[in-house]
Amino acid sequence: MVMTHYMELLAVNQPWNLILYMAIPVILAETIAVSELYLLYTRALDGWVRQINRWAGILVGIYFSGITVTLLVTAVGPLSASGGWRGPIDVIAVGFYLLGVVPLGGLALLELGVVARERSPWERMKIHAGLVAVFLVVAHVAMIFGMLDPSLAWAGAMEGMGHGGHN
Numbered sequence: 001m002v003m004t005h006y007m008e009l010l011a012v013n014q015p016w017n018l019i020l021y022m023a024i025p026v027i028l029a030e031t032i033a034v035s036e037l038y039l040l041y042t043r044a045l046d047g048w049v050r051q052i053n054r055w056a057g058i059l060v061g062i063y064f065s066g067i068t069v070t071l072l073v074t075a076v077g078p079l080s081a082s083g084g085w086r087g088p089i090d091v092i093a094v095g096f097y098l099l100g101v102v103p104l105g106g107l108a109l110l111e112l113g114v115v116a117r118e119r120s121p122w123e124r125m126k127i128h129a130g131l132v133a134v135f136l137v138v139a140h141v142a143m144i145f146g147m148l149d150p151s152l153a154w155a156g157a158m159e160g161m162g163h164g165g166h167n
Contacts, residue, residue: 001149004090025063035053058111061106064100065104110128
């Protein structure tokens with residue numbers, strides 16, 4: 001089976017790439033998601049749970065911005081220039097992984113008071129929860145497509161054109 005570049009990135013240089021590109025961002029995002037549920041349920045917008053939530057949001061936003069820039073320069077640019085993509089599944093997996101920077105960067109900007117500063121704490125928490133939800137969706141799309149064999153898209157296209165090998 002051929003791997004997507006997403007899965008290949010996580011598989012090489014074990015365990016370091018898995019830790020750097022998957023474990024750290026996911027642990028921080030899950031910390032935010034779990035603490036977010038507590039905060040939304042209790043409406044306790046202060047205290048130590050809120051501080052963990054806040055600092056995890058700032059840290060993951062900054063961290064994932066660094067990952068995104070690094071991968072755009074070292075992987076996406078060269079793969080695009082050389083035509084090295086392994087089909088649409090590969091592009092979707094990597095694209096959705098990198099798209100995670102939008103909600104995660106948004107969380108950091110929200111927590112740092114760069115955006116929505118004039119909103120009430122409760123309104124900011126609603127935006128915060130929405131950004132967490134968007135991240136969970138894009139991250140899961142990336143993971144699902146990342147685990148697929150990228151040649152499946154081409155095999156299905158070839159079958160549709162009568163070249164699937166079925167006689």
